[in-house]
Amino acid sequence: MAPSSARVLYWFRTDLRLHDSPALLKALELKPAAFFPLWCWDPSYIYGHRVGVNRLRFLLESLACVSASITALNARSQLLVVRGNPAELLPELLRRWQITHLVFEKDDNGYARTRDAAVREIAKDAGVELVDVDGHQLYPVSEVLKRAGGKAPMTMQSLQKAIAPLGEPARPLDAPGALPDAIVPGAKGAAKDRKALLTALRDTLDGMPHYSAKGPPDVDLNGPKQGGQRVKGEKVTVYDSLVGPDEDVENLFGVPTLESMGMDPEASGATKTAVVPGGEKAALKRLAFRCKDPAYFATFSKPKSSPALDTSEASTALLSPYLKFGAISCRRVWWDAHDAARKYKGKHTPIPENFKGQQLFNLMYSVVESATGDAYQHVRGNEISRYMDWYLPTAYDKDGQVILPRPRGDEVSEERYEAFVQGRTGFPWIDALSRQLRSTGWIHHLGRHSLACFLTRGQCWISWERGAEFFEELLLDWDPSANAGNWMWLSCSAFFHQYMRVYGLATFGQKYDKTGALIRQYCPELAKFDDKYIYSPHLAPMEAQKKAGCIIGQDYPAPILDEKEEKSNCIARCKAAFTAKLHGADKEVLAGKAEARLRKAHGIPDPKPSTAPKSAASKVPAWAKAKAEKEEPASTKKEEEEHLHEAAGGESATADKQPARPKRKAPAASASGSKGKRAKSEK
DNA sequence: TGAACGTTGGGGGC
């Protein structure tokens, strides 16, 4: 098979694998005379998007794995990592490397959609043939949408109907057995070794302006990183040159390090080393481990898998980060799990609770996101998201552009949100999950449910947009379609509507683990409490608190709110929002008038906007105030209840029917006392 | 138009 004259640039993105890569195989079908495996280390992704240390680390490890696999197939090749924005780099690379074909795997979701539309134009202008190939999902997203009649499939049933005519997903394809050389333009043939290639390739890029030499960048590389991941003000060196540090030729076009990005995992609250290591090899190993037990996939049932386990002993297969980055193929997972489960003779779990169902939900979100467009990430303009009068919604300027950073909202909500992201709400189950997420980059799906329900329709009534941002920064497996989709689901904004069903802040976790092992691990200050109190330490008598060496309100925060009271407030607000039947794309919402109308119609007073400047407020978080309050003479339980009652009556004429924003002070130790009384008065 | 259903609630009874 004589090579053609094709010079192929293969652009790796969310397909960091060699096995079952339809796009990669398509590129090789061109019989390239020269083959350039490329990765663009885009600063706007790293510094402009919400991406934390754990996901960056996972990405770096995945890149290193791909590069090593390429070198294993061709000792004169590797992944060619260039530092810069693809929209700026690609036109130059296409020209300087005399590329004839640009090949990549399609990405239908989120920011990739906009990026790839621009790349399409770039290829056209350069006279380069662009070959994009489906492969990230079980079925081509555009095909599924077409089969669904162009209408977003909002239920598993409608998705299944849409894919039924397509049959089973394709069987996975093998990894290529060889990869062609990257041949420098003008060279007679392949370089004698990898070092020679890298040096020659560097010379082809001579004079090309690199990122930090170009003047003011569109993102401040050394500024505070969104989400607070940047630490120690370290200088970013990764963008000092286009091809990486060149003191050592070995490192040219190499995978950057966290240090070169000024990132320190531990200072960011992440574990020192990855709990879930990135890369295709790790992914295949993990899948193979689960396939050894036929019962695992055959009897897998998501609602029955425990969210109360640490990341290293997850009850689920924990393949989602690998699927997100394409380090494992979804078809490989589908069929390996299928083949393993076939050996199991007992009763198999059906779709959607089973493992295949989980993969189909991912597909469903991807299809819905692609049908909804960029508005999918927010409420405003989003045709599928119900409008609810959340606190801390995304803010817009006169022209409808998102205001960043978000202006502060009402003080109570700001403090609650801060406590939530820091894992200091005073609810151990919530705090453990929040901390586990920050530490390891992963929590179980049902743990995500607990957090999402609490923050939105369960208790805090804070916009799902804020929750989605929090997960976006910290989740290894963050995906623009699944993340926002799940937040809409849990907040009853779309997909799911049964707002009466609220996760208990103690009861839900207890169902899976009465001993509270996850809490003991991530909230060590609570570790010495008896099982009886581990999920609700604020109910422990002072004697028990002393015995446990943890005084609530001092060593661990008192609850930031009253669970039952806020639950009933939120249900009433859900009812009001469902009666209003507003959606994100409705005129009234776009005009910014929905919130006032909804609150007025249902007798809910507007929250008091925060007066505290952002910096000052963040220095004194909620739990610190709770601590300060603890030091004041404590009010009796009775006084506190009376105080709350007055507040409710005083804030609105209709406060007896509709909930008002509660006073900031949470009833720290009154939950058990008020429980019976409130239950009675509600009847 | 009404019944059945919807991946994953809580609480109680058996």
Added chain:
DNA sequence: GCCCCCAACGTTCA
């Protein structure tokens, strides 16, 4: 571990 009920949503289908 299974059932029902709580009170109630939207979608689908007969």
